[in-house]
Amino acid sequence: MMLPTSKPSRGRATGASLRLAILLFVADPQWLVPSTIAPIVFGLVSFELFRGEGPYFLTYAILGAGMMSMWGQTLYGSGWATGQDRTLGTLEPTIQAPTPYLYVVLGRIIWNVVAGLFGGAIVYLVVVLAAGGPPQLPNPLLFLVLFVFVMVTLASVGVVFAAAFVYSRYAGFIQNVGEFAFYIGTGCMFPVILLPFWTNPIALLFPPTWALDALRYVSIPGYSGFSWGWGWDLLGAVAVTAVYAAIAGSVFHRVERHVLESGQLGDY
Amino acid sequence: MNDELAIEVRNLVRVFESRKGFFFGEKTRTEALKGVELVVRRGAIFGLLGPNGAGKTTLTKILSTLLLPTSGTVRVLGRDVVEDAPWLRSRIGLVLGGERGLYNRINAYENLRYFADLYGIPPAERDARIKEVLERVDLTWAAGRRVEEYSRGMKQKLHIARGILHRPEILFLDEPTIGLDPKSARETRKLIRSLVVDGVTIFLTTHYMFEAEELCPRVAVLSKGRIVANDTMAGLRTRVGGDRTIEVEAYGFEDREVDRLRKLPGISKVVGEEFGPLMRLTMRVRTDEATPQSVADSLPGHPELSVRERRTSLEDVYLDLVEEEAR
Numbered sequence: 142m143m144l145p146t147s148k149p150s151r152g153r154a155t156g157a158s159l160r161l162a163i164l165l166f167v168a169d170p171q172w173l174v175p176s177t178i179a180p181i182v183f184g185l186v187s188f189e190l191f192r193g194e195g196p197y198f199l200t201y202a203i204l205g206a207g208m209m210s211m212w213g214q215t216l217y218g219s220g221w222a223t224g225q226d227r228t229l230g231t232l233e234p235t236i237q238a239p240t241p242y243l244y245v246v247l248g249r250i251i252w253n254v255v256a257g258l259f260g261g262a263i264v265y266l267v268v269v270l271a272a273g274g275p276p277q278l279p280n281p282l283l284f285l286v287l288f289v290f291v292m293v294t295l296a297s298v299g300v301v302f303a304a305a306f307v308y309s310r311y312a313g314f315i316q317n318v319g320e321f322a323f324y325i326g327t328g329c330m331f332p333v334i335l336l337p338f339w340t341n342p343i344a345l346l347f348p349p350t351w352a353l354d355a356l357r358y359v360s361i362p363g364y365s366g367f368s369w370g371w372g373w374d375l376l377g378a379v380a381v382t383a384v385y386a387a388i389a390g391s392v393f394h395r396v397e398r399h400v401l402e403s404g405q406l407g408d409y
Numbered sequence: 410m411n412d413e414l415a416i417e418v419r420n421l422v423r424v425f426e427s428r429k430g431f432f433f434g435e436k437t438r439t440e441a442l443k444g445v446e447l448v449v450r451r452g453a454i455f456g457l458l459g460p461n462g463a464g465k466t467t468l469t470k471i472l473s474t475l476l477l478p479t480s481g482t483v484r485v486l487g488r489d490v491v492e493d494a495p496w497l498r499s500r501i502g503l504v505l506g507g508e509r510g511l512y513n514r515i516n517a518y519e520n521l522r523y524f525a526d527l528y529g530i531p532p533a534e535r536d537a538r539i540k541e542v543l544e545r546v547d548l549t550w551a552a553g554r555r556v557e558e559y560s561r562g563m564k565q566k567l568h569i570a571r572g573i574l575h576r577p578e579i580l581f582l583d584e585p586t587i588g589l590d591p592k593s594a595r596e597t598r599k600l601i602r603s604l605v606v607d608g609v610t611i612f613l614t615t616h617y618m619f620e621a622e623e624l625c626p627r628v629a630v631l632s633k634g635r636i637v638a639n640d641t642m643a644g645l646r647t648r649v650g651g652d653r654t655i656e657v658e659a660y661g662f663e664d665r666e667v668d669r670l671r672k673l674p675g676i677s678k679v680v681g682e683e684f685g686p687l688m689r690l691t692m693r694v695r696t697d698e699a700t701p702q703s704v705a706d707s708l709p710g711h712p713e714l715s716v717r718e719r720r721t722s723l724e725d726v727y728l729d730l731v732e733e734e735a736r
Contacts, residue, residue: 149499157522157526164515165512169514229510230510231512233505406475406476
């Protein structure tokens with residue numbers, strides 16, 4: 142009689158998913174466009190857009206283009222990976238495996254964060270090369286820490302998008318429609334405070350809004366976003382991200398139950 | 410629950426509801442399974458037959474925890490498929506097969522390694538186990554090739570390799586040889602038989618009667634969401650009228666000739682089919698009294714008459730049962 146294997150480890154499943162994401166990335170040359178070529182273009186466009194706009198225009202350019210590049214990689218990529226599972230027909234065997242699907246999604250998101258940071262680094266290099274020197278950063282270490290944290294907040298929203306792709310094959314439509322509204326609304330390109338006031342409370346429901354505001358406080362002296370300073374912004378970002386993380390498990394459990402009820406797991 | 414039972418299904422109903430039309434305003438309701446009752450013992454190959462749309466894949470997905478039942482009780486390895494899904498998933502294997510379901514841009518080894526990790530195969534055993542299953546499905550030579558370069562048969566083998574990777578106690582195979590060339594299909598059947606020797610219970614759905622006849626000591630026929638038969642091959646033959654079948658062909662038979670055949674001793678059933686000008690009468694034979702000679706003797710005046718006797722096939726049984734259900 143064959144015997145069942147040991148209890149699956151969630152950490153191993155996340156590691157396996159991360160490994161798979163890297164393998165699929167390397168195997169598919171089309172990723173060169175969003176991961177390498179797009180950041181170069183975004184960097185150059187942003188540099189021209191902000192050129193001459195005060196002493197910290199380079200920082201604005203890097204943040205604007207960097208977020209544009211990382212946004213797609215980290216958030217959009219997380220949902221897209223699950224959509225690909227639907228298209229390939231691998232969603233059913235993956236859900237059928239004993240590890241909760243959430244841990245598979247986490248592995249992909251870790252990779253998307255890394256890929257997003259790679260895009261951000263390219264933008265930085267392009268803008269620095271175009272300007273002939275690095276931007277003035279009052280606190281480079283804190284900037285770096287917050288930069289990585291912004292990626293984490295994007296990833297937390299990515300989990301929700303991934304759940305939407307498990308829920309329905311039409312999630313891509315919703316993501317495409319909402320992508321740019323979310324991009325502008327969370328302050329990826331420019332501070333949210335510049336948008337109509339009624340949008341601000343909605344924007345604060347999303348972790349990246351807080352984290353980006355904190356990042357601008359740290360990197361642009363004299364910046365006045367929500368007027369709370371980077372410390373409170375960071376606290377807000379941590380709190381909202383924690384809420385997203387807490388509900389992620391529950392959302393995935395419910396979504397999985399829903400698709401097993403509706404029988405739409407194999408639809409693509 | 411009897412420990413000898415691998416599967417126990419009681420009054421299983423599965424309803425699909427969907428919306429379509431303008432703004433999804435039109436609601437449709439399809440009852441795919443209508444009170445299915447089924448018991449499968451451990452350690453054998455059980456065949457589930459049925460026409461397209463009968464509910465075979467729906468039943469397989471419910472048994473393998475990929476779909477929730479609308480009502481009824483479904484137990485696999487003694488556990489409820491809804492309440493104990495996480496426990497069951499590490500003990501059952503599922504092979505849905507086909508062109509999809511694999512990561513095409515990476516190789517077979519990496520596909521298997523990913524699922525080995527999801528199934529918690531200990532890292533120290535993982536590579537040896539992958540090597541073992543690749544050898545078993547005869548894909549060792551192609552382990553490093555991207556799956557997108559695989560033929561349909563090779564993909565099917567890889568699906569099976571993934572299905573048995575974690576040493577499941579029960580393996581669900583949904584039409585495992587569909588679309589395969591005869592050689593690949595034969596190899597797949599050989600592989601399935603070898604798994605039973607290892608103690609794996611196989612639940613097999615298929616369209617191919619000869620395949621079920623070759624592999625399955627016991628089969629069930631699912632038609633329009635209901636199990637219309639569940640028996641051994643011998644039992645099914647008896648149910649449709651006999652172990653032997655006699656066929657006669659000629660250029661047309663009169664009704665009185667058909668009636669005469671029906672009244673012959675030992676004949677239990679006569680069914681007519683037309684093939685252009687040619688007509689074939691198929692008879693199920695219940696006792697030794699009916700022979701090709703006695704049938705030929707009752708049809709004088711047909712110099713072109715051809716008579717042959719053969720064993721009642723599963724296909725005969727299946728067609729009879731599905732036709733009965735359609736009526």
